[in-house]
Amino acid sequence: MLQQNLGVILSTALVAVLLCANALYGGKYNTVVDIGAPMPQFRNLPATDGTTLSSKDIREDVVVLVFLANHCPWVKGMNGDLVKLVDEFKGQSVRVIGVSVNLRQEDRLPAMKEYAARYKYNFTYVFDESGKLQHKLTGDDPNKQYTNEDVEAAIQQMLSGSR
Numbered sequence: 001m002l003q004q005n006l007g008v009i010l011s012t013a014l015v016a017v018l019l020c021a022n023a024l025y026g027g028k029y030n031t032v033v034d035i036g037a038p039m040p041q042f043r044n045l046p047a048t049d050g051t052t053l054s055s056k057d058i059r060e061d062v063v064v065l066v067f068l069a070n071h072c073p074w075v076k077g078m079n080g081d082l083v084k085l086v087d088e089f090k091g092q093s094v095r096v097i098g099v100s101v102n103l104r105q106e107d108r109l110p111a112m113k114e115y116a117a118r119y120k121y122n123f124t125y126v127f128d129e130s131g132k133l134q135h136k137l138t139g140d141d142p143n144k145q146y147t148n149e150d151v152e153a154a155i156q157q158m159l160s161g162s163r
Protein backbone atom coordinates (compact mmCIF):
# COMPACT_ATOMS: atom_id res chain seq x y z
CA MET A 1 0.00 0.00 0.00
CA LEU A 2 1.22 3.50 -0.66
CA GLN A 3 2.26 5.69 2.19
CA GLN A 4 -0.66 7.43 3.84
CA ASN A 5 0.99 10.78 3.44
CA LEU A 6 1.07 11.36 -0.30
CA GLY A 7 -0.26 14.78 0.56
CA VAL A 8 -2.78 16.96 -1.06
CA ILE A 9 -2.42 17.23 -4.79
CA LEU A 10 -2.90 20.84 -5.80
CA SER A 11 -4.36 21.65 -9.17
CA THR A 12 -1.92 24.31 -10.30
CA ALA A 13 1.01 22.08 -9.41
CA LEU A 14 -0.63 18.73 -9.52
CA VAL A 15 -4.14 17.55 -10.31
CA ALA A 16 -5.21 13.96 -10.52
CA VAL A 17 -8.20 13.47 -12.71
CA LEU A 18 -9.55 9.99 -13.14
CA LEU A 19 -11.31 8.99 -16.32
CA CYS A 20 -12.58 5.59 -17.34
CA ALA A 21 -15.20 3.74 -19.33
CA ASN A 22 -17.30 3.12 -16.20
CA ALA A 23 -19.21 5.99 -14.66
CA LEU A 24 -18.05 6.49 -11.09
CA TYR A 25 -19.45 9.08 -8.79
CA GLY A 26 -19.88 11.54 -11.61
CA GLY A 27 -18.75 14.93 -10.47
CA LYS A 28 -17.64 13.82 -6.98
CA TYR A 29 -13.99 14.44 -7.71
CA ASN A 30 -14.33 16.90 -10.55
CA THR A 31 -17.07 19.41 -11.24
CA VAL A 32 -15.94 20.22 -14.79
CA VAL A 33 -15.69 16.73 -16.31
CA ASP A 34 -17.58 13.84 -14.76
CA ILE A 35 -15.59 10.77 -13.81
CA GLY A 36 -16.40 8.22 -16.48
CA ALA A 37 -16.96 10.87 -19.14
CA PRO A 38 -15.07 10.38 -22.40
CA MET A 39 -11.46 11.48 -22.34
CA PRO A 40 -11.08 14.99 -23.74
CA GLN A 41 -9.40 14.77 -27.11
CA PHE A 42 -5.77 15.78 -27.46
CA ARG A 43 -3.18 15.12 -30.12
CA ASN A 44 0.54 14.60 -30.35
CA LEU A 45 1.69 15.71 -26.93
CA PRO A 46 5.47 15.16 -26.79
CA ALA A 47 6.60 12.68 -24.15
CA THR A 48 9.84 12.34 -22.23
CA ASP A 49 10.54 9.01 -23.93
CA GLY A 50 10.72 10.69 -27.37
CA THR A 51 7.26 9.58 -28.51
CA THR A 52 4.05 11.55 -28.76
CA LEU A 53 0.72 10.71 -27.14
CA SER A 54 -2.79 11.31 -28.42
CA SER A 55 -6.02 10.46 -26.65
CA LYS A 56 -6.82 7.93 -29.40
CA ASP A 57 -3.69 5.97 -28.36
CA ILE A 58 -5.03 5.23 -24.88
CA ARG A 59 -6.54 1.76 -24.56
CA GLU A 60 -6.66 1.21 -20.80
CA ASP A 61 -9.97 1.14 -18.91
CA VAL A 62 -8.71 3.46 -16.16
CA VAL A 63 -6.60 6.53 -16.83
CA VAL A 64 -5.10 8.67 -14.10
CA LEU A 65 -3.95 12.06 -15.35
CA VAL A 66 -1.54 13.76 -12.97
CA PHE A 67 -0.62 17.36 -13.66
CA LEU A 68 2.97 17.85 -12.55
CA ALA A 69 5.40 20.72 -12.13
CA ASN A 70 9.03 19.72 -11.66
CA HIS A 71 9.75 22.82 -9.59
CA CYS A 72 6.89 22.19 -7.16
CA PRO A 73 7.70 20.97 -3.62
CA TRP A 74 4.48 18.90 -3.55
CA VAL A 75 5.53 17.05 -6.68
CA LYS A 76 9.05 16.48 -5.38
CA GLY A 77 7.58 15.05 -2.19
CA MET A 78 5.27 12.60 -3.91
CA ASN A 79 7.41 11.29 -6.78
CA GLY A 80 8.21 8.03 -5.02
CA ASP A 81 4.59 7.40 -4.15
CA LEU A 82 3.49 8.08 -7.72
CA VAL A 83 5.98 5.49 -9.00
CA LYS A 84 4.65 3.04 -6.36
CA LEU A 85 1.07 3.74 -7.49
CA VAL A 86 1.99 2.69 -11.03
CA ASP A 87 3.69 -0.45 -9.70
CA GLU A 88 0.68 -1.27 -7.51
CA PHE A 89 -1.65 -1.45 -10.52
CA LYS A 90 0.85 -3.04 -12.94
CA GLY A 91 -0.74 -5.74 -15.06
CA GLN A 92 -4.20 -4.22 -14.71
CA SER A 93 -5.92 -2.00 -17.24
CA VAL A 94 -4.69 1.19 -15.54
CA ARG A 95 -2.51 3.88 -17.07
CA VAL A 96 -0.96 6.85 -15.31
CA ILE A 97 -0.05 9.82 -17.49
CA GLY A 98 1.89 12.76 -16.09
CA VAL A 99 1.21 16.09 -17.78
CA SER A 100 3.26 19.27 -17.49
CA VAL A 101 1.61 22.49 -18.60
CA ASN A 102 4.02 24.95 -17.02
CA LEU A 103 6.18 27.19 -19.16
CA ARG A 104 9.04 27.65 -16.69
CA GLN A 105 12.32 26.34 -18.08
CA GLU A 106 12.55 23.68 -15.37
CA ASP A 107 9.09 22.39 -16.36
CA ARG A 108 9.56 22.22 -20.12
CA LEU A 109 10.31 19.05 -22.10
CA PRO A 110 14.14 19.04 -21.93
CA ALA A 111 14.05 19.40 -18.14
CA MET A 112 11.15 16.93 -17.90
CA LYS A 113 13.30 14.25 -19.55
CA GLU A 114 16.05 14.68 -16.96
CA TYR A 115 13.53 14.83 -14.13
CA ALA A 116 11.72 11.65 -15.26
CA ALA A 117 15.03 9.78 -15.47
CA ARG A 118 16.21 11.04 -12.06
CA TYR A 119 12.98 9.98 -10.31
CA LYS A 120 12.67 6.76 -12.36
CA TYR A 121 9.22 7.61 -13.71
CA ASN A 122 7.54 4.42 -14.88
CA PHE A 123 4.67 6.18 -16.62
CA THR A 124 4.20 8.38 -19.66
CA TYR A 125 5.11 12.02 -18.96
CA VAL A 126 3.93 14.53 -21.59
CA PHE A 127 4.24 18.25 -22.16
CA ASP A 128 1.10 20.22 -23.04
CA GLU A 129 2.51 23.63 -23.86
CA SER A 130 -0.95 24.98 -24.70
CA GLY A 131 -2.44 23.93 -21.34
CA LYS A 132 -5.67 23.04 -23.14
CA LEU A 133 -5.95 19.57 -21.63
CA GLN A 134 -5.73 20.90 -18.08
CA HIS A 135 -8.28 23.59 -18.82
CA LYS A 136 -10.72 21.06 -20.31
CA LEU A 137 -10.44 18.87 -17.23
CA THR A 138 -10.21 21.32 -14.38
CA GLY A 139 -11.42 24.67 -15.56
CA ASP A 140 -8.15 25.83 -13.94
CA ASP A 141 -9.75 25.69 -10.49
CA PRO A 142 -6.85 25.84 -8.01
CA ASN A 143 -9.08 24.53 -5.20
CA LYS A 144 -9.49 21.03 -6.60
CA GLN A 145 -7.71 18.67 -4.25
CA TYR A 146 -7.32 14.91 -4.23
CA THR A 147 -5.71 12.75 -1.60
CA ASN A 148 -3.87 9.52 -2.24
CA GLU A 149 -6.79 7.68 -0.68
CA ASP A 150 -9.23 9.33 -3.13
CA VAL A 151 -7.16 8.18 -6.10
CA GLU A 152 -6.67 4.61 -4.83
CA ALA A 153 -10.35 4.19 -3.92
CA ALA A 154 -11.53 5.46 -7.30
CA ILE A 155 -9.13 3.18 -9.19
CA GLN A 156 -10.22 0.14 -7.15
CA GLN A 157 -13.92 0.91 -7.72
CA MET A 158 -13.46 1.42 -11.45
CA LEU A 159 -11.50 -1.82 -11.79
CA SER A 160 -14.20 -3.73 -9.91
CA GLY A 161 -16.95 -2.24 -12.10
CA SER A 162 -18.58 -0.55 -9.10
CA ARG A 163 -20.36 2.70 -9.67
